[in-house]
Amino acid sequence: MSGPMPESEARRKREWMIDTQLRSRAITDERVLAAMARVPRERFVAEALGHSAYDDSPLPIGFGQTISQPYMVAAMLEALACEPQHRALEVGAGSGYQAALLAELCAQVWTVEIVEQLAAQAAATLRALGYSTAKVVVGDGTQGLPEHAPYDRIIVAAGAPSVPEPLLEQLAEGGRLVIPIGGRVGQRLVICRRESGRIHRCESMSCAFVPLIGLYGWSPGL
Ligand code: SAH
DSSP states (O other): OEEEOOOOHHHHHHHHHHHIIIGGTTTOHHHHHHHHSSSSSGGGOOOGGGGGSSSSSSSETTTTTTOOOOOHHHHHHHTTOOOOTTTEEEEEEEHHHHHHHHHHOOOHHEEEEEEHHHHHHHHHHHHHHTTEEEEEEESSSSGGOOOOOOOEEEEESSBSSSSOHHHHHHHHEEEEEEEEEEEESSSSEEEEETTTTTTEEEEEEEEOBBBBSSSBOOOOOO
């Protein structure tokens, strides 16, 4: 198949994704589902992969990285419980897809990406789609983004050995952090909440993310 996907077809595929991959697996947050019905996922992958954009799987985005499976994106956003006035930080912009969803759900989004070329591509896609409240920053997101802290919501799209301390420090009172924690190949989603200055932590489903590389993550290489 060649050429961009017609909007009517994309909309149909999004509805199908929402019914067969998300509602069927007990994603119930209507704000998350509505956001996923709006964001054109096919614009965040190479045109040659456009026909697979709504498949029930992650897809390659270059540099050994992937855009996460729609279900995993939805489950993380549901766990994050964003509100319209929130300021959110994402670590691991990748394609920019999840940042676009965060922009649909929150007031302001900063997303940090360590691979410069991916950051540039994500910024261009977000700009082209009019997501002006989402800002892409190049850097090591394990150190957070202190200049705009604190954040009501922090979401990490790569697997870490432990929760990076700077992210907890940059979490606002009443804030939530969702992050995959575990080994280099398999993790569990961990949800941290800051309440009355204390961090409460709970674990959710198992998952398999690419490694979070950086000062408070895994060392590069291997
Ligand atoms: N949220 C993305 C998927 C990201 S995949 C999307 O919607 O497409 C994980 C991304 O995290 C990769 O692009 C990888 O380069 C990036 N990454 C890994 N370690 C990082 C770090 N320390 N800081 C910022 N980004 C990092």
